[in-house]
Amino acid sequence: MPRKLKVFRTSAGFHDAYVAAPSRKRALAAWGADADLFARGVADEVTDPKLMAAPLERPGEVVKLSRGDLSAQLEALGPRKKAGQVRARAAGAKQADPPRKMVKPKPPPKRDKVDAAETALDQAGQRHRAQARALEDERDAVERRLEALRAKQDRELGKLEQARHAAREAYRLALEKWSA
Numbered sequence: 001m002p003r004k005l006k007v008f009r010t011s012a013g014f015h016d017a018y019v020a021a022p023s024r025k026r027a028l029a030a031w032g033a034d035a036d037l038f039a040r041g042v043a044d045e046v047t048d049p050k051l052m053a054a055p056l057e058r059p060g061e062v063v064k065l066s067r068g069d070l071s072a073q074l075e076a077l078g079p080r081k082k083a084g085q086v087r088a089r090a091a092g093a094k095q096a097d098p099p100r101k102m103v104k105p106k107p108p109p110k111r112d113k114v115d116a117a118e119t120a121l122d123q124a125g126q127r128h129r130a131q132a133r134a135l136e137d138e139r140d141a142v143e144r145r146l147e148a149l150r151a152k153q154d155r156e157l158g159k160l161e162q163a164r165h166a167a168r169e170a171y172r173l174a175l176e177k178w179s180a
Contacts, residue, residue, distance in 0.1 A: 005059055007052040010043035015064040018046065020055040030062055 003022035010017050010031060021027040024038050037043035046052055055063045 005056060007046040007055045008043055009046045009051070010037050011067075012064060014067055016067050018051065018055040018063045018065060019061070020052075020059040026060070030060060 005020045005022055006027075007018055007020050008024065008027040010033075017031060019027045019030040021030055024036075024043075027043070028037060031037070031043075033043075046055075051065075054065065055061075
């Protein structure tokens with residue numbers, strides 16, 4: 001027993017394409033659709049008996065029916081252009097457009113001040129490093145002189161301590177002789 005036929009519809013320009021088929025899959029095949037038009041909401045099942053009559057007479061065949069009358073279709077096209085406008089467009093759209101003014105682009109901003117600031121910064125850095133080196137050299141010289149002074153003072157103190165030790169020893173011996 002053959003399956004019951006259903007009528008499906010999709011839009012085809014100013015027409016609706018109807019097909020009587022047993023399933024959605026067969027309707028899509030009849031329309032030659034690669035995508036599922038039902039999932040996209042572009043196709044649907046028809047239940048109106050007036051619209052179902054013509055497709056059911058020719059099952060599996062796509063039947064195109066006009067959507068609205070001629071006046072509705074012409075209205076959907078929009079306002080009609082005048083003949084002069086159509087010819088001007090056909091001749092070339094560039095002629096109809098007013099010529100554009102050539103605007104000279106603005107030059108990029110100058111970098112002079114940035115370069116001058118970077119040069120001044122580099123020079124100041126070099127100058128500061130030279131001054132620091134000079135002070136470090138002076139500090140090294142002062143440290144060497146201080147070291148030499150401390151060594152001389154240590155030698156002098158060493159001699160003076162030996163002299164004091166010798167003087168105390170002589171005093172102790174003199175005291176022992178005197179008290180004995």
